[in-house]
Amino acid sequence: MANIEVGGKSYETDEEGYLVDLSDWNTDVANFIAQTESINMTEQHWEVINFLREYFEEYQIAPAVRVLTKAIGKKLGADKGNSEYLYGLFPYGPGKQACKIAGLPKPTGCV
Amino acid sequence: MLHIINKSPLTGTTLDSCLNTAAGGDILLIEDAVYAATSGNVFEEKLRAAMGRFRISVLRPDLEARGLADKIVDGVSQVDYAGFVDLAANNKTCQSWL
Amino acid sequence: MSDAVVKKFMFVNRKAPYGTIYALESLEVVLITAAFDQDVSLVFMDDGVYQLKKGQQTKGIETKNFSPAYRALEGYDIEKLYVDKESLAVRGLTEDDLLVDVAVLSRAEMGALMDEQDVVLSF
Structure with a gap:
């Protein structure tokens, strides 16, 4: 703690x-x-953070990175639904870092 | 006397054991035993038959957790945690059919 | 992973939620397994069908309501959900009581499906 x-x-x-x-x-x-986490929050970061919070609100779990990537692609467009884009925003992993910033638990299966 | 059951009647035999053993009194269904008090469940008939001998209650938070608050069998009372305490306090003895 | 061997995994869920930890543990293993691109089937039978009951509200028992996560399974490419017909019937439940789309199978169909699996995990 x-x-x-x-x-x-x-x-x-x-x-x-x-x-x-x-x-x-x-x-x-x-x-x-x-x-x-040495991340300077931009509009693009917030877009992912807000998406994660909505996802958690609906399903009560933090999505696995693969699931997040696919879902972002669906919602925000294919140019954002790929790991290059998401790792560009969150270099230590969109699962780990973005979930932490979004106030969610660590994604299940993320070690 | 108060009898407390916490297992689903379709997975275990504790509610059957209780009904076959106890003479009468209060039965409180908690945790997975709340399924016994839902309408349409095959146990409904046995539960209704037992109502002559027993006052049957379910713990409402456990019913709500399982999405069954609207499926309760008529004649079964719903209690909250304070009601649970009252049942325990108002009975001389208590058997938990674990 | 294109040349990796894909095995048929079946998770057999037979316990009601909250009364024991089995349902939640199974769900967590399922979510982790999804990362390995295997052929995953989920079976809900006996009291396990209660895991999918709509309208679960766990505030009163101060336990996490994990039922919304079953609706996330589709996003994890886990789309083979099977429910035993007889188990629903004896509990006074119908498909309309369930929070996700499932295939309802007879006991015999379920048994045959079980026989086809490479790995069966029991909860």
Whole structure:
């Protein structure tokens, strides 16, 4: 267990930096986690983050990278539904990094 | 006396054992035993037959969790956790048919 | 992975959700298995059919409601979901009570399907 401090408030995370309580998430927390991952959030990043949050809202799981890639392609276009694009935004993995920033648990099967 | 059942009547035999053994009193269905109190289930008939001898209750949160709140057999009472405590407190003894 | 051997995997789900951990454990293994591009079938029989019941609300028991994840399986290319007809009938359930599209099979059809598998995982 660990904590992050954002805007004078403390949020609990696990040892890898994922939020423990998913309802703690807000955009300030997302920006903070992105900074710790050395990611400068752009509109393109937010597009993926928002997609992940909608996906989780609907299915209650974080999608595997392959599933995310395919689903993004369907929703946002083939130019974005590929790993080059997604790894370009999240170099350490769209599953790991984007889920962390989106306040979701680590995807099942992601080690 | 209060009898507590927590297994589905179609997977285990604990509700049968209880009905075949106990003389009467309260039966509380919790966890997977709530399926016994859903209409259309083959156990419905046995449950209805037992209603003469027993007051039968189900734990509502367990019913809701399983998506069955609208399928409950008439005559079965629904209790929340406080009602669970009341049942335990109002009976001298309690048997959990694990 | 084009030259990899594809095996037929069947997950047999026979337990109700929440009362035991089997249903959730099975689902997690299924989601992981999806990454290996195998021929995956999911069977729901006996109390396992309750896993697919619509309208699950787990707030009151403070447990994660994992039933929405069955609807995500299609996105994982897991589309072979089989439900035993008799198991539905004795529980007063119909296909309309289920939260995903499934193929309803007789016991005999289910048995034959089981026989075709390379790997059977039991939950």
